[in-house]
Amino acid sequence: MLKFCSNCAALLARRVPPGDSLPRYVCDQCGEIHYQNPRMVVGAIPEWEGRLLLCRRAIEPRYGYWTLPAGFMENDESTGQAASRETLEEAGARIELGEPFSILSVPQVNQVHLFYRARLLDLNFKPGEESLEVALLAESEVQWKDIAFRTVGLTLKHFFADRARGVFGFHAGDIPPR
Ligand code: ZN
Secondary structure (H helix, E strand, O other): OOOEOOOOOOEEEEOOOOOOOEEEEEOOOOOOOOOOEEEEEEEEEEOOOOOOOOOOEEEOOOOOEEEEOOEEOOOOOOOOHHHHHHHHHOOOOEEEEEEEEEEEEHHHHHHHEEEEEEOOOOOOOOOOOOOEEEEEHHHHHHHHHEOOOOOOOOHHHHHHHHHHOOOOOOEEEEOOOO
């Protein structure tokens, strides 16, 4: 929900602009149309000798639940830079980025989540401000009920299934509303 124009501070109206098909926030003072589009969440699947680096969240939503390092992409960075930066911020971990592995649309929250495979470069990781703890977990140690987000759970399931098959693919999908 937007109220004021970020351009000129006038009150915004909401209507379908000429030639458009959806209602937008429109400024009748300066003419700016304020489009709202999905946001990218980018993360990594850092691997070390068959174990994956997961973080236990120190922030809401899903405080105390486990996730792969991931977060909102910033302006002026690439998706790969975002994955590496989030891994450093949340897990204090340095990675060598691998191939993109999963892209999952979450239309009910207007997000797209992208995860890269990655190789953990050393064991000097430590929880960042947004993490309670960081751990290298084997597949058998993953507590599925304690995974924070469905995109992370699905990405981990694809990862373990691909690894068992011996071939890593690329997985595109949608997370349906509950
Ligand atoms: Zn304006």
